[in-house]
Structures are given as structure tokens and as C-alpha cells.
Amino acid sequence: xxxxxxxxxxxxxxxxxxxxxPARLIALRxxxxxxxxxxxxxxxxxxxxxxxxxxPGAITLEEVAxxxxxxELAFSLRRCAxxxxxxxxxxxxxxxxxxxxxxxxGGDTPWWNLCxxxxxxxxxxxxxxxxxxxxxx
Amino acid sequence: MGREILLRPERCILCYACEVACAREHGGQxxxxxxxxxxxxxxxxCRHCESAPCIAVCHTGAxxxxxxxxxxxxxxxxxxxxxxxxxxFGAVGLDLEGKRAYxxxxxxxxxxxxxxxxxxxxxxxxxxxxDFAAWRRAxxxxxxxxxxxxxxx
Numbered sequence: 001x002x003x004x005x006x007x008x009x010x011x012x013x014x015x016x017x018x019x020x021x022p023a024r025l026i027a028l029r030x031x032x033x034x035x036x037x038x039x040x041x042x043x044x045x046x047x048x049x050x051x052x053x054x055x056p057g058a059i060t061l062e063e064v065a066x067x068x069x070x071x072e073l074a075f076s077l078r079r080c081a082x083x084x085x086x087x088x089x090x091x092x093x094x095x096x097x098x099x100x101x102x103x104x105x106g107g108d109t110p111w112w113n114l115c116x117x118x119x120x121x122x123x124x125x126x127x128x129x130x131x132x133x134x135x136x137x
Numbered sequence: 138m139g140r141e142i143l144l145r146p147e148r149c150i151l152c153y154a155c156e157v158a159c160a161r162e163h164g165g166q167x168x169x170x171x172x173x174x175x176x177x178x179x180x181x182x183c184r185h186c187e188s189a190p191c192i193a194v195c196h197t198g199a200x201x202x203x204x205x206x207x208x209x210x211x212x213x214x215x216x217x218x219x220x221x222x223x224x225x226f227g228a229v230g231l232d233l234e235g236k237r238a239y240x241x242x243x244x245x246x247x248x249x250x251x252x253x254x255x256x257x258x259x260x261x262x263x264x265x266x267x268d269f270a271a272w273r274r275a276x277x278x279x280x281x282x283x284x285x286x287x288x289x290x
Contacts (some may be wrong), residue, residue, distance in 0.1 A: 016196075016217035019236050053215040055196040088222045096194050100223050103193035109225070116227030123226045124172035124179035131146040132175060 003064030004043045004050070006071060010058035013037060013075035013089030017050035017059060026050060033086040035075040041068035056095065080115035082122075087115035139205040142182065142243060142250055142261060143269045149178035149260035155252035159241075162251040166232055168241040169252050180252070180261055183207065183228040183241035191220035191229060191240075199238075206243060214238055 004025075013035050018028040023045050027038040043061060051059045077086035078093055093112070101109060111119045153171050160167035169182040185206045192200045192207065199213035200220060214237040221229045221238060229240045243263075244250040253263040262269065 014217040014219060015231075015235060016215040019216035053197060053217070055217055055219060088218070092219070093222060096219060096223060099193050100190040103188055103190045103223075104225075105188060111225050114227075116221055116224070116229070119225060119227035120170050120172050120181040121174070123181055124174040127144070127146050127179045128174035128177055131177075 001042055001064055001067055002044060002061055003041060003068050004039055005060045005062065005064075005068075006039050006073065007058045007060075008071075008073055010056040011037070011054075011073055012056055012058075012092040012095050013073070014055060014092055016053045016055060020049040020053050022047060022049070030077065030086065033077050033079065035077055035089055036072055037075070038072040039070055041070045078113065080118050081113040082118040083115060085115045085117070140263050140265055141185070141205065142241070142253055142263055143266070144180060145260050145262065145273075146177065146179045147260075148258045149180060150258045151178035152257065154255045154257060155180050155261055158251035158255035162244055162247075163239070166230070166239050168228075168230065168239060170227075178260075180256075181226060181228060182252075183224075184226060185241075190223040190225065194219040194223040207240075208242060208245070209238060209240055211237055 015028060018026040018037065023043075025040045025043060025045070029036050048061050051061050075089040075091055078088050078090050079086050097109070097112060100112075101107075111122055114122060149171070151171060151173060155169050156167045156171055159169045169180050171178050171180050189200070189202065189207055192202060196217065196219070197213045197215055199210050199215070201208055201210065216231060216235055216237040218231060218238070221231060229238050231237070232239055249263050253261045256262075264272070
């Protein structure tokens with residue numbers, strides 16, 4: 001029996017495994033500001049896509065004795081600081097922030113707590129402000 | 138120097154033609170968002186950042202820098218969403234099925250992007266940065282001279 005073992009300490013609640021599973025065995029749902037990921041205990045498909053693509057390397061497919069039960073992991077979603085929309089797992093954001101800060105060469109990231117839509121609004125506001133002398137002229 | 142999609146936001150009339158043109162070119166998925174701000178509009182799209190957080194967080198090498206742009210290789214994308222969360226400008230989207238990310242590709246399959254060809258007010262243009270800057274300076278100079286003339290100076 002090939003078991004699908006998830007390390008709950010590593011999994012941070014992204015969509016990769018549920019999105020690539022050809023048999024749709026991994027279910028993702030967002031509900032009431034939380035994300036739920038349900039994994040089967042056993043996977044007999046001839047495929048290891050979930051294990052290959054998992055960003056934090058939380059999934060292991062290996063032979064196990066018996067038929068382990070599936071697990072469901074729950075993640076708290078960060079609410080956008082501007083509109084309140086729950087947009088990303090807190091745990092994933094915490095893991096990604098250092099990588100993003102390094103890519104940007106340090107500095108503040110005031111947009112980090114905004115959802116993508118409100119980040120567009122923030123950018124549009126600053127662009128419009130910078131362009132206002134042109135409109136007036 | 139390669140051409141880029143550049144903005145003259147003071148000209149945007151909030152007609153959303155760029156969004157429609159973009160969606161038409163990309164199977165119904167648009168990669169540009171017109172956002173209203175200060176009574177006008179600003180088309181927001183991938184800025185092809187030099188220091189790109191989206192590339193830094195992508196685990197499968199689906200986002201690559203080549204030439205003067207950042208390109209999304211759909212066959213490598215898992216739809217994990219990390220690049221959506223990493224983009225400071227909210228310029229990466231997820232497709233309707235939640236299977237992969239999408240972002241502006243400057244209509245790489247055609248000579249000029251659909252949005253810049255369609256924009257009726259000239260808010261979106263497709264030029265080299267150096268040309269664009271020279272053109273902006275020339276226009277500003279002409280407008281300034283016209284202003285002096287109007288004032289009888």
C-alpha cells in the first residue's frame with residue numbers, strides 16, 4: 001500500500017498539490033477565513049506530482065503497512081488590512097516574507113498585508129498622485 | 138533596448154478597452170486591471186521588475202527572466218499561488234480553474250500588445266524607455282511653450 005504522508009509542520013497551505021493532482025484526491029476549500037486541505041491516507045495512482053511540486057517538501061509517498069487514514073489540515077487566512085478579504089495562509093506568508101525581502105534588497109513592505117486587489121489600488125493611488133501635475137498642466 | 142508597455146496615466150479615461158483587448162488575446166483571462174484613483178484611472182499590469190519577488194518564490198522555475206521581461210512558462214506552473222502573494226503590485230492572477238498563474242506576457246505571440254494597440258487615449262504605449270522619456274520631454278516642452286503663448290509672454 002502506498003501511503004501519502006503529510007508533514008503538518010512543513011505544509012503551509014498553498015494550492016500546488018491540490019492543483020496538480022490528476023485524480024483530484026487532494027481537496028482544498030476556503031471557508032470562514034480558513035483554508036482546509038484534505039489529503040487521502042493512501043494513493044495508488046502511478047504519479048508523484050504532489051511530492052515533486054510541494055514548495056516546502058511536506059509530502060512523502062512511500063510504502064506503508066495497512067491503510068492509513070486521511071488527514072485534514074486547517075490554516076488561518078490573513079485578512080487584507082484594507083478590505084478584510086481573507087487572501088493567503090498566515091503560515092505561507094510568514095515563510096515567504098524573508099525571501100521577498102531578500103529579493104527586494106531589504107526595506108519596508110507596507111503592501112505585504114494587502115490582498116492583490118488592494119495592492120493594485122495602492123499602486124494606482126501612488127501613480128495617479130505622481131501624474132497629477134501632468135493632468136493639471 | 139527592448140520595448141515595454143509604458144503608462145501615461147493622466148490620459149486614462151477608464152474605458153476598460155485594454156482589459157477587454159487583453160482578455161480577448163488570452164482566452165478570456167485578462168492580465169491588466171484598470172483601477173480608478175484620484176478621479177482618473179491607472180492600468181495596472183506586470184512591471185517586469187528587475188528585482189522580482191515572484192521569481193524568488195517560484196519553486197518550479199515557471200517564472201524566468203529573459204531579455205527585458207519576465208515570462209511565465211505555463212507547463213511548469215503548479216498554480217501554488219506563491220507568486221500572487223509575493224507580487225507587490227497584485228499583477229499576477231490565478232486562472233478561473235485555479236490551476237495556474239497568469240500575468241502580462243506583452244502579447245509575445247504578436248508584434249505589439251493588444252492593450253497598447255487598443256487604448257484609444259494613448260494612456261498605454263509600447264516603446265523603449267529612452268524613446269518614451271525623450272517624447273515625454275518634448276511634449277512637456279511644447280505644452281509649456283503653448284502655456285507661455287496663451288499668457289501673452
